[in-house]
Amino acid sequence: MAEPAVRTVVVRCPDWPIAAAGYPPDVPAAVFHAGRALAVSTAGRAEGVRPGHRRREAQARCPELVVIGHDPDRDAREFEPVVAAVEALAPGVAVVEPGILALRARGPARYFGGDEPVLELLGSEVAARLRGLAGVRVGIADGLFTALVAARDCRVVPAGHSADFLAPQDVSLLTGPGVAGAGTGREALVDLLRRLGVRTLGDLVALPAADVASRFAADGTLAHRLARGLDPVPVTGRAVPVDLAVDLALDPPAAQVEAAAFATRALAESLGDRLAGHGLACTRLTVLARTENGEEHARTWRCDGTLSTAAIADRARWQLDGWLSGRSATRPSAGVVLLRLTAEEVVPHAGAQLTLWGGWDEHGERAGRGLARVQGMLGPEAVLVPVLGGGRGPRERVRLVPWQDERTAALPAQPPWPGRLPAPHPSVVLDPPRPVSVRDLAGEPVTVSERALLSGEPAVVGLDGRDLWITGWAGPWPVDTRWWDTAAAGAGGRCARLQVLVRDAGQTRSRTPEPTRSTTPEEATRALLLVSSPVGWSLEGAYD
Amino acid sequence: MSASAASLLPKETLSRLRAAAATGGTILPSSGLGAHLPGDREPLLPVRPELAGLLPAGGLRRGAVHAVHDSTALLFALVGPASAAGAWCALVGLPDAGLLAAADAGIDLTRLALVPEPGPDWPTVVAALIDALDVVVLAPPAAPPAAVPRRLAARARERGAVLVVRGDWPGAEVGLRVVRTGWEGLGNGRGRLRGCRLEVESRGRGGAARPRRTVLHLTDPAAPPPAGAGAPGRPGRGAAA
Numbered sequence: 001m002a003e004p005a006v007r008t009v010v011v012r013c014p015d016w017p018i019a020a021a022g023y024p025p026d027v028p029a030a031v032f033h034a035g036r037a038l039a040v041s042t043a044g045r046a047e048g049v050r051p052g053h054r055r056r057e058a059q060a061r062c063p064e065l066v067v068i069g070h071d072p073d074r075d076a077r078e079f080e081p082v083v084a085a086v087e088a089l090a091p092g093v094a095v096v097e098p099g100i101l102a103l104r105a106r107g108p109a110r111y112f113g114g115d116e117p118v119l120e121l122l123g124s125e126v127a128a129r130l131r132g133l134a135g136v137r138v139g140i141a142d143g144l145f146t147a148l149v150a151a152r153d154c155r156v157v158p159a160g161h162s163a164d165f166l167a168p169q170d171v172s173l174l175t176g177p178g179v180a181g182a183g184t185g186r187e188a189l190v191d192l193l194r195r196l197g198v199r200t201l202g203d204l205v206a207l208p209a210a211d212v213a214s215r216f217a218a219d220g221t222l223a224h225r226l227a228r229g230l231d232p233v234p235v236t237g238r239a240v241p242v243d244l245a246v247d248l249a250l251d252p253p254a255a256q257v258e259a260a261a262f263a264t265r266a267l268a269e270s271l272g273d274r275l276a277g278h279g280l281a282c283t284r285l286t287v288l289a290r291t292e293n294g295e296e297h298a299r300t301w302r303c304d305g306t307l308s309t310a311a312i313a314d315r316a317r318w319q320l321d322g323w324l325s326g327r328s329a330t331r332p333s334a335g336v337v338l339l340r341l342t343a344e345e346v347v348p349h350a351g352a353q354l355t356l357w358g359g360w361d362e363h364g365e366r367a368g369r370g371l372a373r374v375q376g377m378l379g380p381e382a383v384l385v386p387v388l389g390g391g392r393g394p395r396e397r398v399r400l401v402p403w404q405d406e407r408t409a410a411l412p413a414q415p416p417w418p419g420r421l422p423a424p425h426p427s428v429v430l431d432p433p434r435p436v437s438v439r440d441l442a443g444e445p446v447t448v449s450e451r452a453l454l455s456g457e458p459a460v461v462g463l464d465g466r467d468l469w470i471t472g473w474a475g476p477w478p479v480d481t482r483w484w485d486t487a488a489a490g491a492g493g494r495c496a497r498l499q500v501l502v503r504d505a506g507q508t509r510s511r512t513p514e515p516t517r518s519t520t521p522e523e524a525t526r527a528l529l530l531v532s533s534p535v536g537w538s539l540e541g542a543y544d
Numbered sequence: 545m546s547a548s549a550a551s552l553l554p555k556e557t558l559s560r561l562r563a564a565a566a567t568g569g570t571i572l573p574s575s576g577l578g579a580h581l582p583g584d585r586e587p588l589l590p591v592r593p594e595l596a597g598l599l600p601a602g603g604l605r606r607g608a609v610h611a612v613h614d615s616t617a618l619l620f621a622l623v624g625p626a627s628a629a630g631a632w633c634a635l636v637g638l639p640d641a642g643l644l645a646a647a648d649a650g651i652d653l654t655r656l657a658l659v660p661e662p663g664p665d666w667p668t669v670v671a672a673l674i675d676a677l678d679v680v681v682l683a684p685p686a687a688p689p690a691a692v693p694r695r696l697a698a699r700a701r702e703r704g705a706v707l708v709v710r711g712d713w714p715g716a717e718v719g720l721r722v723v724r725t726g727w728e729g730l731g732n733g734r735g736r737l738r739g740c741r742l743e744v745e746s747r748g749r750g751g752a753a754r755p756r757r758t759v760l761h762l763t764d765p766a767a768p769p770p771a772g773a774g775a776p777g778r779p780g781r782g783a784a785a
Binding site for chain 2: 363364366367368369370371373374377378382383384385386387388394397398400403421422423424425426427428429430431457472473474475499500501525526527541542543544
């Protein structure tokens, strides 16, 4: 059974691309795309130009035809004031395409006292906004398609009468602008229906739905549903674009950091309120200051979407601090007259941010402010937070990002990483690793072969000119990635890892290593992680 | 005795008071200090049960300075449970910290900040972090000027933060040191490192001056405990000679 279609208002401006380009309907004009006319003005149509005509053909019929290039962005941009005008009267406006908008009729109809007043009000309001640049058609009916058809004649189709209203209409309406599924496939379908003798929507409805489905597949089914007045697409309101910049003019100009910072706080609060009111959080913020002499200083701050009002104010203050009290030549020559905060990038606010931090409470807020303060002292790069990701070595798996920056891992954690060392992980990780030498009992350097075999049993690690006796070892565990990249060797190239237990040679009584004693690891003092690369062994980490 | 009391430690005030009575320590902040602390903040941050016995208060006491000698693994083990319980931590001057190991020790990396290069004016940086965070782990880049340890200790006491210093630090309430390390799982060309046993000794001030020892067994938290791997927790040896 069919679900009831939502009662819908459609406001459409015919030949919108012409109007968007700034030509009134009485100028013969056409918008061309890929060599064919896409939209033709009323005057152009009177001269015999039709959508789909080639340019040469169109100009042959109407030599004074104004040729306009297709620019969907312009169409959408110019439509914005129309949308805003409708939005001022009723919320939840959905732009179907530039030139056509739809909204649910229930609320406005109740508010303005019925469908007819809504039709008249929207029509006159949009017409006033367009000032004769384009015509306006408003229609109200059950479902988007019926309302689109109703808007052609500016009429209200009473609830429940969609089928009666649609039955005598031409099937070509199924290819009209704004109709669900309209496109080249639909044109072929309508053409085929016509040749089969199905000329009106009523004829189409008269066919059994199952037969239509089996003959014309999914698009046929959709067309059949549309013709019956059933709307597959409910109207959902668009998100209102928000003006996310706040300005503050300072009079008298602020020459002192303190005065400017104080002003920033109020500004940050108003931006914060505006963002919060729209349920948004800011992930990139630009602070701009302009002086009396026109000097500007702008800086964009990145953050992880949790910038509080106080944090915004802090950032603005640091920036102004560095600018106004800096010693360099960039110091401005006059006081600040304008402050502007712009939220460059916003994301939906994730509620109370509890999910992000597992409890970003007052406590976390205080910690964040302290860390931001240290960033102010040492620079943003000095305060880092670790992000765990994928990878094999202990250095690859941790990425450090500045505090308040986006926490994205260097490598995805998801793919399996064969060759990864299991826990326990080294508690000290040297980056870059420190070169060491590994020798066997005979004093020969130990190397790792292509097949990950050691050339000899490792006995001594030479580190910083000191010899450490190896009392136990395991490995090597080869990691064979990016073997083509010798520069990356060690960081992720062809390498092998070795865990060793070492005893400081200075602490042993005998100068001779005694491998038999290595079976008692209690004697060992340190556990080290060594890594071999084509350039030799190095110390990557220690476990103590 | 203290260890058993400390294992009860936790969030409820009742058991906190019980722990305070058991250890005989003064846990609740003395006058002038409580005013700065929000009411719901615990005066003690949790530690591993093995380590509780080594600390005079049975946990990481807010406002106290703790010193840990040499072992980064011990440092992580000391701070981990507090971080897991919700404390914000910072590691200052530890550019080589193995953060995977830190995570394994229980440190919540989302509440961890690193200041690897605190610069020449590091005492100011540490003071700013003490103001804001719960636990500040410091590896001093240089020997501190004479007044700095006292100033930072006073700051920590005032703000109710825990300062953990790696290395010697004048005025530390307690100093922890690894006296013996045993590694498990690594043979002579066989196996892999599976865990370690740290024998930890603590020396405090005043009433806690007598050294105490315990054995800390660190293994992969995900791995099942190895069956019969070594003696389960060597008993502490009491006062070393």
